[in-house]
Amino acid sequence: MTDFTGKSVLLTGAAGGIGQAMAEAFAQSGARVALVDRADCTERAKRLVGQGHTSWQCDLSDPAAISATIPKIGKALGIDILINNAGLGVVAPAEEQTVDLWDITHAINLRAPWLVARAALPYLKSSGAGRIVNMASQAALVAIPEHAAYGASKAGLIALTKVLAVEWAQYGITVNAISPTVVETPMALVGWSGEKGEQAKRDIPVGRFARPSEISAAAMYLCSGQAGIINGENLVADGGYTIR
Numbered sequence: 001m002t003d004f005t006g007k008s009v010l011l012t013g014a015a016g017g018i019g020q021a022m023a024e025a026f027a028q029s030g031a032r033v034a035l036v037d038r039a040d041c042t043e044r045a046k047r048l049v050g051q052g053h054t055s056w057q058c059d060l061s062d063p064a065a066i067s068a069t070i071p072k073i074g075k076a077l078g079i080d081i082l083i084n085n086a087g088l089g090v091v092a093p094a095e096e097q098t099v100d101l102w103d104i105t106h107a108i109n110l111r112a113p114w115l116v117a118r119a120a121l122p123y124l125k126s127s128g129a130g131r132i133v134n135m136a137s138q139a140a141l142v143a144i145p146e147h148a149a150y151g152a153s154k155a156g157l158i159a160l161t162k163v164l165a166v167e168w169a170q171y172g173i174t175v176n177a178i179s180p181t182v183v184e185t186p187m188a189l190v191g192w193s194g195e196k197g198e199q200a201k202r203d204i205p206v207g208r209f210a211r212p213s214e215i216s217a218a219a220m221y222l223c224s225g226q227a228g229i230i231n232g233e234n235l236v237a238d239g240g241y242t243i244r
């Protein structure tokens, strides 16, 4: 769709379902991808099309690990594009959610994107046309039962997106979010299977969940040269679920 030859992409949550689609799509479009996850992505990096893809193991809930890892990636490869995709989606009724669950959800879904973006900023500035995409969720926009911590963290991420977009536009950097409906990844389909999943699909006007490739296509568009005027936006990729 877009040529990213010569661009370096820092992708968090690269071991996950959407991360796989994003890594493959950017690699096929010529980018070098730095795959960041707490899981080891070495094998995944080797399977990508092209040269120069690397795996970086990092626990994004740990600020010290972020401070240690991101500059290493920046110095080794540069950073033109940052995709804050790692996320934690544990669901439970609000009265049963624990402080620990709340804190870890916010540490990974909200604090980490800020810290990673801050650590990547010098390299994004050097890029001259830096791009940041934050993976939010439809759960940030409408009430979904059992998503108290998750929805709050993703709503915070959209707010963070807007502030960074305003502050960093002067450096040629755009910052946008994507808010998908359920995306057909192995993890998501565990929670949205059976009648619960079928009902959820009926509630989406297009009658189906999103495909990982549709989310990576949205990210690639936001990271492309054609999208330079789009800044601070939340691209809702939900088949129309939240407009009802």
Ligand SMILES: NC(=O)c1ccc[n+]([C@@H]2O[C@H](COP(=O)([O-])OP(=O)(O)OC[C@H]3O[C@@H](n4cnc5c(N)ncnc54)[C@H](O)[C@@H]3O)[C@@H](O)[C@H]2O)c1
Pocket (backbone or CB within 6 Å): 012, 013, 014, 015, 016, 017, 018, 019, 036, 037, 038, 039, 058, 059, 060, 061, 062, 084, 085, 086, 087, 088, 089, 108, 135, 136, 137, 138, 179, 180, 181, 182, 183, 184, 185, 187, 188
């Ligand atoms: N799949 C969906 O239905 C859906 C819908 C809306 C939004 N999202 C968001 O999209 C993103 C990707 O979702 P996915 O379905 O691919 O999820 P996934 O669970 O398959 O992948 C998430 C990845 O994040 C990594 N991760 C989690 N905690 C980490 C930590 N502390 N340090 C480093 N890495 C960590 C995991 O190891 C995993 O590889 C998430 O932010 C998620 O909230 C997903």
